Amino acid sequence: MELTYDTEVTLSPLVIRKDKKHYIVEDTMTGEFYEMPKVCIDAIELIDQSKPLDVIENELKERYPEEVVYIIDFIHQLLELELVSKLNGEEITRIVEPKDNTGFTWIPSSIGCFFFHSISAKLYIGLLAASIGMLLINPGLFPRYTDLFVFDLMLKNVAAWLFISFLLVLLHELGHVLAMRSEGLPAKIELGHRLFFVVLETDMSQVWKLPAEKRNKLYLAGMYFDMAVLFLALTVQFFQMEGTVFNGLLKIVVLDTFIRLTYQAAVFMKTDLYYVIENKTGCYNLMENGQNFLAKWLPFLKVSQTETFTGEEKIVRRYAGFYITGVAITMAITAYYYIPQLFFAVDQIMLPGFTESISSIRFWDSVVFLLQIVLVMGLLLYSWTKKYRYSS
Numbered sequence: 001m002e003l004t005y006d007t008e009v010t011l012s013p014l015v016i017r018k019d020k021k022h023y024i025v026e027d028t029m030t031g032e033f034y035e036m037p038k039v040c041i042d043a044i045e046l047i048d049q050s051k052p053l054d055v056i057e058n059e060l061k062e063r064y065p066e067e068v069v070y071i072i073d074f075i076h077q078l079l080e081l082e083l084v085s086k087l088n089g090e091e092i093t094r095i096v097e098p099k100d101n102t103g104f105t106w107i108p109s110s111i112g113c114f115f116f117h118s119i120s121a122k123l124y125i126g127l128l129a130a131s132i133g134m135l136l137i138n139p140g141l142f143p144r145y146t147d148l149f150v151f152d153l154m155l156k157n158v159a160a161w162l163f164i165s166f167l168l169v170l171l172h173e174l175g176h177v178l179a180m181r182s183e184g185l186p187a188k189i190e191l192g193h194r195l196f197f198v199v200l201e202t203d204m205s206q207v208w209k210l211p212a213e214k215r216n217k218l219y220l221a222g223m224y225f226d227m228a229v230l231f232l233a234l235t236v237q238f239f240q241m242e243g244t245v246f247n248g249l250l251k252i253v254v255l256d257t258f259i260r261l262t263y264q265a266a267v268f269m270k271t272d273l274y275y276v277i278e279n280k281t282g283c284y285n286l287m288e289n290g291q292n293f294l295a296k297w298l299p300f301l302k303v304s305q306t307e308t309f310t311g312e313e314k315i316v317r318r319y320a321g322f323y324i325t326g327v328a329i330t331m332a333i334t335a336y337y338y339i340p341q342l343f344f345a346v347d348q349i350m351l352p353g354f355t356e357s358i359s360s361i362r363f364w365d366s367v368v369f370l371l372q373i374v375l376v377m378g379l380l381l382y383s384w385t386k387k388y389r390y391s392s
Helices: 038-048 053-063 071-080 109-115 120-137 154-182 205-209 212-239 245-263 272-281 286-294 313-354 361-391
Strands: 009-011 014-018 023-027 032-036 084-087 188-194 197-203
Touching: 009 038, 009 071, 014 038, 023 038, 023 205, 032 038, 038 053, 038 071, 053 071, 071 084, 109 154, 120 212, 154 188, 154 197, 154 212, 154 245, 154 313, 154 361, 205 212, 212 245, 212 272, 245 313, 272 286, 272 313, 286 313, 313 361
Parallel strands: none
Antiparallel strands: 009 084, 014 023, 023 032, 188 197
16 A cells, blocks of 8 residues: 555554663564654654644654654554554554463562562672682682593583583573563573574563663673572582592583673673673664674674664774674683683594594594584584675
């Protein structure tokens, strides 16, 4: 249907909340959220008052003389977002899949409030400070790349690391869930992926129902639980005798948790800390706008069709600096932990294993480990070539 100034527009049920700089618009039918400036909110309110579109446009031009206002274009945008229910009284068909808002609602809010309350942030930061203190007092507790190798067989090391890592990630996501429940909001732990790897992630879309000052607690909840785990593991290790298997497993816990916390600074991957920065600044497309800014000098970065609102340019430039810093941190972790771990495993476990007889378990341990390396390298090569083909 062609839109004219005589078109009668009826919008879907919307909930509008004031945010730091602009407004958050919730589509109550789908549970989707959109950020809009004040001029758009005024347009929506005038449409809901059933005023003619030409009257709305003229009124908005008077209110916002510095803005370029075309109400027909705005209606087209609302149609693309499926926020229009009727045109000239004719129903617009929508295939709506309402979100399940019952996730973990069986967990009482009081349990969430036990872990996340008015002073919880200070307590968790205190645990992190205590952990740093223990590392300074006893530098031997600082995680090293060799901490992964508790057993002589790589199969046992990999199994131990996968099991511990899964439990720690689950605990991290549980932190997010309990923080959501402390505000009476539902949450779901879902399966996602990073490249070829399956990961757990918490659906926190309902966080937009809260004012900005309450969101950071929810974004940081997983890190808070990581801080608690790091403190407990270091405390036990502080008094635990060296050389025991239990102490070795604790080292894996410290290593995995330390790397996860450090990775939070890699904001180019949209980590929990990234969302805190977004929430603090009120700029909700920092990743995309930051990449657009850096693409001037790094043309291989993907350019997005996102809009930088007026006054956000300085924030985007600062975020670009955090983006580069995050990349550097990722490279440093890779150089300090992952690459030495690979060389250590090859030199100390895989190659000696191939000198054993074919009937030796060490020989087959080395074979399986070599196949793992070949598989990972093959997947990375496939990913890179696929990305190159699509980009060209």
